[in-house]
Amino acid sequence: MKKIILFCSLVLLFFTSCQTSVDLKYMVPSRVDMGPYRNIAVATVTPDRGFSRPSVFIRTSDRESGRMYSKIYSSYSSNLAFSVADYATSEIVRQLEESRYFSVISPRETDHIIKYSYNPGEDFSALGADAVLLSSIDTMYINEYIHSKSKERIVIAEDGKEIVVVDTDYYYSVSCTLKFSYTLVDSRTNKVIFSDSFSRTFSDDAQIPGPWFSPPSPLYSYNNMIRGIIKSMVFDFVPHTVTSNISLMKNKPENESAELAYDLAKDGKYLAAANEFYSVFSSSSHIPSAYNAALLYAISDISKAIDILDEAYEKTGASELLELKNTFLRMQKSTEEAQSQIEGKSPGEQGDTSYNIYRMYI
Structure with missing residues (x-):
């Protein structure tokens, strides 16, 4: 009997530790703004x-x-x-x-x-x-x-x-x-x-x-x-791309209607899972479903993800949604700054001139 309980505990530990997560890629501007200096x-x-x-x-x-x-x-x-x-x-x-x-x-x-x-x-x-x-x-x-x-x-x-x-x-x-x-x-x-x-x-x-x-x-x-x-x-x-790994929100409070969306996400069918999560949220105001829908949409369309979080936060006032939105806004701003550097539209570093710098290297 003890062996059965131990086995069940290990199985439960395995599944809880394998919570689905997604990788969100975004750009980070260079530490030194070299936009005008290519x-x-x-x-x-x-x-x-x-x-x-x-x-x-x-x-x-x-x-x-x-x-x-x-x-x-x-x-x-x-x-x-x-x-x-x-x-x-x-x-x-x-x-x-x-x-x-x-x-x-x-x-x-x-x-x-x-x-x-x-x-x-x-x-x-x-x-x-x-x-x-x-x-x-x-x-x-x-x-x-x-x-x-x-x-x-x-x-x-x-x-x-x-x-x-x-x-x-x-x-x-x-x-x-x-x-x-x-x-x-x-x-x-x-x-x-x-x-x-x-x-x-x-x-x-x-x-x-x-x-x-x-x-x-x-x-x-x-x-x-x-x-x-x-x-x-x-x-x-040089601006560079980084990856942030964010886990889906657990199904708590549990909503049986969201199980299909969780299965789709686990199988890597992110767009289908996002649509399903959003459908569950629309019909039940289920906070985890709104969170997960936004997270999965953010893989390809972070603006849409932010709109969903705004809608969900207005309905529920859940702090988790506001926190995720702020994360997305930081990613969005970071990417825009990096893109501005790449396109040569950034102002560049501002220095000073007080001496003939070249004389030091002759």
């Missing part, structure tokens, strides 16, 4: 000019590691800063182009105007540029060293005596930091549209396999950091 001139990324030359050998942090690994060459050279900046430049161009939201004017053309033009605004406009993207790596710092970890263990010798043996493992520890910043400039007015910065760190502590050890170049780690930073930057520039 043609971007990309300048070469400026490397960290203060990046220090590494020591010939990696330092050791204790006597034991110094005894074993005092002659391990550093994993990088002073050219690393330039390699990272070059990669950042190519990654900016690649990700902007792959967004299909921007046209890109090459770093070669952009750099030439910045360095040699007497009237950058006029020359950038002649190329069709709306904005200039100036970027720099402000900080690159690497801390690498070798250290040891020892632990004792007891072994039994042939004569039965206990002997303390010390096992020592050696580790290569590295920490990489990076700060990247960018400034967007209106190519016609020289106003700073927007600026931001990103900081990233990477650290590792790997056991050294043997005396032949050669540490890996940190270039791979820096390139990974750069790739993530540029992805975040471009994401801030």
